[in-house]
Amino acid sequence: GCYFHFAAMPTAFLLPAVLLAAAAAAATTEATKNLVVTRGCVTSCGGVDIPYPFGIGSGCFRKGFEIECINNSPVLAGTSIHVVHLSGDPAESLVMLPVGWQCYNTSSPDKVEASSHGETEMNKHGVYRLSNTHNMLVILGCNTMGNIGSVRTTRDVDEYSYYMGCMTFCNYSATAQDGLCASVGCCHVDIPPGLTHNYFYFRVYDHTGMMDFSPCDYAFLVDRTNYTFRRSDLLRDTNRTSPVWLDWAIRGDDDSTSLSCAEAAKATTTEYACVSNHSDCVNATNGPGYNCRCSKGYQGNAYLVNGCSNIDECADPAKYPCKGVCRDTEGSYQCTCGPGYGSDDPKTQRCTPKFPLAAQICIEIVPVGLI
Structure with missing residues (x-):
């Protein structure tokens, strides 16, 4: 037909993460939301849409993309990592990850009393990478040096290919300023692409005279648009989690078995993921592998047969x-x-x-x- 157009989270992190997920979900077209595996497969959990290749239950997901729905809360299968949002294009997932921390002994402030490395293992089948474009590493504390290690080497289970971190210092709490993360109580650094998981660790420095305002050191990854330093964070709850974006792709169990678009197109029909007509293969930008997307002028889920449908541009004059x-x-x-x-x-x-x-x-x- 013709149309005529005339000119004329726990606590502080949880709500921002939910709002962020809502914004991401709003950008998803109705066609994309409705094109999911339907033959007996659960298509949502706890208000989170589960688009294929993700899925819940046997036969409903591609290898490596299983989601479990536990007490009406979606988690990455085999982990306790809570899922806030799943997207097919762009190929991203928003999850909540734990914080690494170490707290000093009140009577002996030069000694650590308790700690957690905040380690996450989410890559049994290698599909995820920590997003270097969305996330940053944040270290909190006074007289604190924190680091993250990622991608274990084959030489040693505790040896990593990537290390990064920063150091903060403050003589007293008033020197740390709300909204300013510039090495006084708070520091942050970018992370490189290719990170498969995280393991936080700290140097131990004497905290004498600081226990009232900085009894612990903290390290965490977080969506860079979703964190602003507050001086009160120096006394934050060690059980808090933070919103982190993951990039995902169709990959093998390791880098050596991951295929590029050119290689994947030669694979068998059951292996190649871009099964819809009017779909394109694009090489992954964070790690090896590839992703699928609907061709220009089409929308939907490129990972499903007949998943991409024609866009009626005339019905959306603001965009077309x-x-x-x-x-x-x-x-x-x-x-x-x-x-x-x-x-x-x-x-x-x-x-x-x-x-x-x-x-x-x-x-x-x-x-x-x-x-």
Whole structure:
């Protein structure tokens, strides 16, 4: 048909994470949300949509993408990692990860009384990478040096290929300022791509004279848009979790068995993930492997047979402008001017009459007998 368009978390982190997930979900089209595996498969848990290749229950997920629904709360299978949002395009997941910490002994502030490395193992089948574009590493404390290790080497179970960290210091609590994470009570660093999990650790420094305002050291990954330092964070709860984005891709169990698009297209039909018509394969940007997306002019789930459907651009003039007559076509749309009207670009410029005003007036007043 034709359309005419005329110009005219626990605690502090939980709510921001939910709002962030809601914003991400709002960007997902209705077609994408509805195209999920339906033959007996659970399609949501705790208000979180579970789009394929993710799934709950046998036969409902691709290897490595299993989600468990425990007490109406989605978690990465085999872990306690809570899932807030799952997205097919972009290929991202928002999860809540634990914080690493060490707390000093009140009577002997040069000694650590208790600690946790906040370690997460989420890559049994290698599909996830910690997003380097969305996340940052944050270290909190006074007289504190914190680090993260990731990607174990084959030489030693406690040896990692990646190490990064920073140091903070403050003589007294007032020197740390709300909103400022610049090595006084708080420091942060970017993380590189390729990180498969995290393991936090600290140097031990004497905390004499600091126990009232900085009894513990903290380290955590967090969505960079979802954390602002507050001086009160120096006394934060060690059980808090933080929102972290994961990048995912179709990969093998390790880097050596992961395929690029060119390699995957030669694989058997059951192995190749981009099964929908009008879908494209794109190489992963964080680690090896590939992702699938619907071709331009289509929307939906490229991981499902017939999962990509034509977009009716004429029904969304805000995204697909047309100042004249809009006609939807397969994979695209046409925008033209009506009879007697013209425009250099009817998608962005309104259509105007082809005849000058004087000619229009003459046509209107010509005597009937002369026609």
